[in-house]
Every structure is written in structure tokens, then in C-alpha cells.
Amino acid sequence: MNPRVERGFSLLEAIVALTIFSSASVALYSWYGTIMIGLVRAEERLELTEFSRNVDAYLTTLNLQSESAGVYSANGYSARWQAALLEPKQEGRNLGGQLGYYRLGLYELKVVIVEDSAGKELDTLVTRVVGYEGVRVPVIEMRR
Numbered sequence: 001m002n003p004r005v006e007r008g009f010s011l012l013e014a015i016v017a018l019t020i021f022s023s024a025s026v027a028l029y030s031w032y033g034t035i036m037i038g039l040v041r042a043e044e045r046l047e048l049t050e051f052s053r054n055v056d057a058y059l060t061t062l063n064l065q066s067e068s069a070g071v072y073s074a075n076g077y078s079a080r081w082q083a084a085l086l087e088p089k090q091e092g093r094n095l096g097g098q099l100g101y102y103r104l105g106l107y108e109l110k111v112v113i114v115e116d117s118a119g120k121e122l123d124t125l126v127t128r129v130v131g132y133e134g135v136r137v138p139v140i141e142m143r144r
Contacts, residue, residue, distance in 0.1 A: 047075065048113070048122060055079040055111060064107045064131030065089075077122070078114045083107040086128065091135075102132045 009017070051074060058072050059081065069082045086108050092100035111125040 048077065051075055051077045051079075052113065052123070052125075055081075055113070059109065059111070059129070063133070064109070064129060065103075065105060065133045073116070076116050078116055079111050080114065081109060081111045083109050083129070083131070085131075092132070099136065101134055101136045101138055103135045105131045107131050 054074060055072055058079075062070075064083045068084070069080075072079045072081070084107060085105050087106045089103050089105040092102040092104050094100045107129050109125075109127050109129045111127075112121055113123045113125075114121055
């Protein structure tokens with residue numbers, strides 16, 4: 001009798017090894033897909049945060065007494081803003097209680113951020129901002 005010498009894998013062992021390998025591959029691919037989706041969402045959120053900061057910087061340059069609505073657009077996003085006077089305008093005062101150079105008004109500012117490509121509203125911000133207008137010219141006294 002010749003002793004039987006086994007060399008290599010049997011068909012059953014090869015099928016079991018391929019099943020284990022394919023199961024592991026499917027799990028890794030699923031995990032990779034989940035990570036990529038999370039990465040894309042984080043990148044979109046970062047872009048939106050950067051855009052929001054740009055909108056905030058833009059709105060600080062406005063005088064709401066002369067402009068009450070507008071649109072700011074950049075990088076595929078738009079911000080539609082609208083300001084409404086909340087309280088009647090008042091004369092500004094300095095620290096000594098004397099009339100200042102400006103008339104002030106308290107405005108409610110509503111900003112809606114929209115993604116341009118989809119037209120989808122992403123965020124809404126409502127805040128209060130002071131608007132001003134110069135009503136008096138400073139007088140500078142020259143001493144001799």
C-alpha cells in the first residue's frame with residue numbers, strides 16, 4: 001500500500017478560505033464607504049462654516065439704516081438677509097450723557113443660507129444688530 005501524501009489545499013478548504021476572505025472584504029469595503037460618506041459630510045460642513053464666517057464679516061460692514069435686505073453669494077452658497085427695525089431710532093449719547101454723533105436703531109437680522117446648486121435651505125440665523133447713521137459732525141476746537 002502506498003501511503004497517501006496530501007499536497008496543497010482540498011477544494012473544500014479553498015472554498016472556505018475564499019468565503020472568509022470575501023466576507024472580510026465586504027465588511028472592509030462597507031467600513032470604507034461609511035468613512036468616505038462621513039468625510040464628505042465633514043468637508044461640506046466645513047465649507048458651510050467658512051461661508052457663514054464670510055457672511056458674518058460681510059454683514060458687519062453694512063449700515064442697516066441704509067440697506068434693509070440683500071444677498072451675499074460665494075463658493076456655491078447664497079445668504080439672503082433681511083433687517084427689520086425693532087425699536088424706534090434713538091439719539092446716541094456719550095459717556096457724559098451728552099448727545100453723540102450718531103442716531104442708533106436696533107434691528108432684527110434674519111439670514112437664510114441656501115445651497116445654490118440644489119436650492120436647498122441649509123441654515124437660518126436670527127440675531128439683533130445695532131444700525132447707525134451720522135447726524136452730527138464732530139467739532140474740533142483748535143487751541144492757539
